[in-house]
Amino acid sequence: MPVIQVEHLVKRFGPITAVNDISFDVEEGSIFGFLGPNGAGKTTTISILCTLLSPTSGRAVVNGYDCRLEPQKVRKSIGIVFQDTTLDKDLTAYENLAFHAYIYGVKKSEVRRRAEDALSFVGLTDRKDDLVKRFSGGMKRRLEVARGLMHQPKVLFLDEPTLGLDPQSRSNLWEAIIELPEKHGMTVFMTTHYMEEAEVCGRLAIIDHGKIIARGSPEEMKGIIGGDVVYIKTRNNLKAKEEIKEALGMTAEEKDGELFLTVENAEASIPPLIRAIAETALSVRIERPTLNDVFLKLTGKEIRREEAGGADTIREEIRAWRRKH
Ligand SMILES: Nc1ncnc2c1ncn2[C@@H]1O[C@H](COP(=O)(O)OP(=O)(O)OP(=O)(O)O)[C@@H](O)[C@H]1O
């Protein structure tokens, strides 16, 4: 049973169609990633699912409740971690969690245990009595995830949860996020434009200009590329080519003194390949297609190039300007 159902969703802002007739389902207990470049429509979609925006047309159902008709019920059943922090900076970490629990009507006797569990889950136990205004960006984001767990929502929505964090904070937060389905029985819906993060999601939708251009598991998507490329360095390319031809019925090609061939599935092809060229091979290397290759193939552009023009670059430019003035 899908926990999120989206049917022909459209959102227009005046002349701009931010979300252009998208449909998808999210299965319970999965991590679903919404991948796309800047301006693709990710935040708009997630905002509709969280009932912060209403759709122009189409339907979104979360936990069995229609986002347009039953927004209160949707809100009670979800947790939200968005980019703009809504933590109270003058409260401690623990107080922020307790306050949230109070708003959601969590039983008093439950609050302490849940807060302690949530803080330990995100690795903030030893900072629980510190004021949030003394927290780093990464700690705040982790505290928001902890807060999102306090009312035990069925679905947690995260909009670019690791954007702007340093690599260490990113990986700490990631470790917590990927454990949510198993440890807390939650479904996670998250947006990202980081390929590495999208790789970890069980299912993905790639969105560009408000349209979903591909859906499936990361592996299925990479199937669009048509296979893995195996590169082989050998003592004798001619001999190796013959051996490969004989064993696999495939013709290896040569580039920069190396042999290479595209195989459907490297795991299955490597053992017979190695057996065939055991004497002649010096080294074997596999290059798997990335989600960036998929995006490139589908749209003709790289997702990363747009990322490079994003917040980090702008921040760097502002810093440079400040140094000058
Ligand atoms: N409130 C708004 N009013 C007008 N246009 C909007 C509004 N919100 C979003 N848009 C436009 O809708 C499009 C999609 O924006 P959205 O914020 O959903 O993209 P995104 O995929 O989240 O991008 P990013 O990676 O930069 O966060 C953009 O063209 C944006 O300018």
Ligand SMILES: [Mg+2]
């Ligand atoms: Mg966004």
